[in-house]
Amino acid sequence: MKLRRTRLYVPGNNPHLVENVGLYNADAVILDLEDSVPIPQKFDARILVKYSLQHVDFGRSEKWVRINGITTPYWEKDLREILPYCEVINLPKVESYEDMVIVDEKMREIENEHGLEPREVVPIIESVKGLINAGDIAKHPRVGALAWGGEDLTADLGIPRKKALILDHVRAQIVFAAKANKKQALDTVYSNIRDEEGLFEYAQRARYMGFDGIGVIHPNQIEVVHRAFRPTDDEIEDAKKIIEAAEEAEKEGKGVISLNGRMIDPPVVERARKILQFAEVD
Secondary structure: OOOOOEEEEEEOOOHHHHHOHHHOOOOEEEEEOOOOOOHHHHHHHHHHHHHHHHHOOOOOOEEEEEOOOOOOOOHHHHHHHHHHHOOEEEEOOOOOHHHHHHHHHHHHHHHHHHOOOOOEEEEEEOOHHHHHOHHHHHHOOOEOEEEEOHHHHHHHHOOOHHHOOOHHHHHHHHHHHHHHOOOEEEEOOOOOOOOHHHHHHHHHHHHHHOOOEEEEOOOHHHHHHHHHHOOOHHHHHHHHHHHHHHHHHHHOOOOOEEEOOEEEOHHHHHHHHHHHHHHHOO
């Protein structure tokens, strides 16, 4: 499974920011054609993003593009121009499985024309309807992860995000929908770019809720989030002991793994392996 602790949103109409994306060390970079681009600049941004995907060094970052939603007149042109050059399509305002079917059909058409491998889609849940249908949306085979948008969803609920008491329930629904379908769960952004302590707590909380990463809107947030998602020393030590016990049991041909009187099931061993993998990355 791909490492997606951070996905950095970069406005698709800002050449200066786009040309430096490879320096930021985010797990994924999202060149945005949607909310950050005013309507008169949609065409120019699409061409800039297409050029950037072909010529800019993204370093170790996965190449994503957030296209415009399927209720707009821009999304099909977005796909046709950028699909051959990106790895993941970030699809905003998804409300149903049928929305995914519509996009999937257009993507298949373009992929067949260009002889492309199938591209992954990460839908963004941004409405109450989308949240209710999140489980069905996550079932689509194109979907590799499920994300959600805090501002749009709380606006749809009619409540201010900072005082929204229901957000932990929303987050839980996203995690359940994603994990039930063996997909990654990605939390929304933390918008205060000056509050590193708050960001660290937010990201660590996301990790312990079951999210695989969060969105970031400034390069300075990346290192903080990576640190928050890094396992603690105690978690790493415990994981090492579990792996050692599992390997010892395998050598001795034992069907049961035991550690200090504690029975260790295979899912616990797998979780320990993932913890050690996270501990090794920057």
